[in-house]
Amino acid sequence: MSNSQIKVEELFDWLEQQPELAHLREQAASTPCEYRPTEPTPQLRLTTNAIRELPSDDRGPIGKLWEIVWVPGRNMRGKAFSTPELDASLSSVAKLMCISTLWDFVTTVPLFSYSLSLLTWASVPAGTALSFILLWASNVAGENATDRRPRHAAKANMSLAAFVLLSAAKTLTSGVGVDLMISDRAIAAEYAKNLATLKLSDDRKDLETRNKPDANLRDAIRECAELQQQLKELGMNREANNKQWTSVKVKMDGMNVDQKTDANLSAEELSKKYSLTKGVCRYKQALYDLSKEKNKLYQDSIEKRAEAQKRLPPLSYLEKHEPEIFKEHFRGSGDDLEWVNGSEAVGQAFDQFYKKLMVGKFGLLGFSLFTFGISVILTGAASIMLYMAGKNPQVQASFMGELEKERNKRLSEYETLAKKEEA
Numbered sequence: 001m002s003n004s005q006i007k008v009e010e011l012f013d014w015l016e017q018q019p020e021l022a023h024l025r026e027q028a029a030s031t032p033c034e035y036r037p038t039e040p041t042p043q044l045r046l047t048t049n050a051i052r053e054l055p056s057d058d059r060g061p062i063g064k065l066w067e068i069v070w071v072p073g074r075n076m077r078g079k080a081f082s083t084p085e086l087d088a089s090l091s092s093v094a095k096l097m098c099i100s101t102l103w104d105f106v107t108t109v110p111l112f113s114y115s116l117s118l119l120t121w122a123s124v125p126a127g128t129a130l131s132f133i134l135l136w137a138s139n140v141a142g143e144n145a146t147d148r149r150p151r152h153a154a155k156a157n158m159s160l161a162a163f164v165l166l167s168a169a170k171t172l173t174s175g176v177g178v179d180l181m182i183s184d185r186a187i188a189a190e191y192a193k194n195l196a197t198l199k200l201s202d203d204r205k206d207l208e209t210r211n212k213p214d215a216n217l218r219d220a221i222r223e224c225a226e227l228q229q230q231l232k233e234l235g236m237n238r239e240a241n242n243k244q245w246t247s248v249k250v251k252m253d254g255m256n257v258d259q260k261t262d263a264n265l266s267a268e269e270l271s272k273k274y275s276l277t278k279g280v281c282r283y284k285q286a287l288y289d290l291s292k293e294k295n296k297l298y299q300d301s302i303e304k305r306a307e308a309q310k311r312l313p314p315l316s317y318l319e320k321h322e323p324e325i326f327k328e329h330f331r332g333s334g335d336d337l338e339w340v341n342g343s344e345a346v347g348q349a350f351d352q353f354y355k356k357l358m359v360g361k362f363g364l365l366g367f368s369l370f371t372f373g374i375s376v377i378l379t380g381a382a383s384i385m386l387y388m389a390g391k392n393p394q395v396q397a398s399f400m401g402e403l404e405k406e407r408n409k410r411l412s413e414y415e416t417l418a419k420k421e422e423a
Helices: 008-016 019-029 060-069 084-115 117-144 153-182 184-211 215-235 242-253 267-273 280-311 314-321 323-329 342-358 367-391 393-398 401-422
Strands: 033-035 046-048
Touching: 060 117, 084 117, 084 153, 084 342, 084 367, 084 393, 117 153, 117 342, 153 184, 153 342, 153 367, 184 280, 184 314, 184 323, 184 342, 215 242, 215 280, 242 280, 267 280, 280 314, 314 323, 367 393
Parallel strands: none
Antiparallel strands: 033 046
16 A cells, blocks of 8 residues: 555445444445535535434443344454455354254243242243343353364363353253143143052052061961961870860960850950960961951052042042142142142153153153254254354454454554545
8 A cells, every 4th residue: 555645446345345334334325415516626516414423333231132132143253354245154153043042041931930939920030030141151152152263262162062061951951841831730740640659559568568467466476376286296196185285275266165255356355355375376366357457447548549540630639639748749729720849840840751752752742842852953053053153264364363453554544644635
């Protein structure tokens, strides 16, 4: 460039290639002009009434907030180099990234809102705010992932890894969040069914434990068996051992006079009448019948509840037949049913979603599977595009400080020559 003359064509070419100066080009193109044919020079014949004050580029709080959500393509490059083609390419990358993070934002809001249910009315705003913070963090990480100039590759890799990890975490919860939003009642019903089944299983195990002989019954069984063996041995030569045989028989079954009144006695009364020293075998049978009698009501209750579980919807069954368990996990009734603990709802949504996914029950997942799949695709595509954008030589050049210094130097020279010509 000559020190005495501005190369206007070169300057205009450069201005045309700067996306940030689009508003200046638009303003220049719309500036009204006045043509005066009687003036002696071209500068006087064609005059403009241009507004000297440039429009402010400050978009205000709303504009700044919008740029957090919808990142401009220019934010993914440096200021040293740009072309309209490069900005268009980066805008495509930014749009894909923002669609991915917005999709995850929408699908994770229900998850956070349920988890913060203890905040009552503030749970939805708090869940939205938390999901928005993650969206912001993801977008910032995505912006920084494109700066792969020399000595910045490690930082770019860490930023890309942060974007991938954040997006992957939100992707894993995307289907769960939608499931909570559209299938809350179905999740609660499935959980109620599991709770009822588990309670019946535990009760059956408890019944088996109760039916096992206690210490007294075990002693009576052992004593009775020993006496029966003795009676058998003595009976081989009863004539010689009749007195001893009779003694063992009485010890086993008691006196004949006592046995006559046994028919009118209950199992509990018989257990008190006989003992390990008199009528041991009758004592054993009385203890066994008493145990069976005590557990019969419990067994009938289990069978009654098992039949009711087959007939009633899970939530209705739990509310009617297991009210304590119902109150522990749910409140309200019918259409007004709510979870007592939102975190439990989230945990159940996770468990049920991935159990169905792992066993291939895709039809039961419905729309939540669709949102999950879209999230996986968007996350993968955005991550690849961010990596490829960072490897673009033009993007790397846009971050080069040397180019920015050269550009600023030339602009300074243009400004100096312009002032000289005006003088």
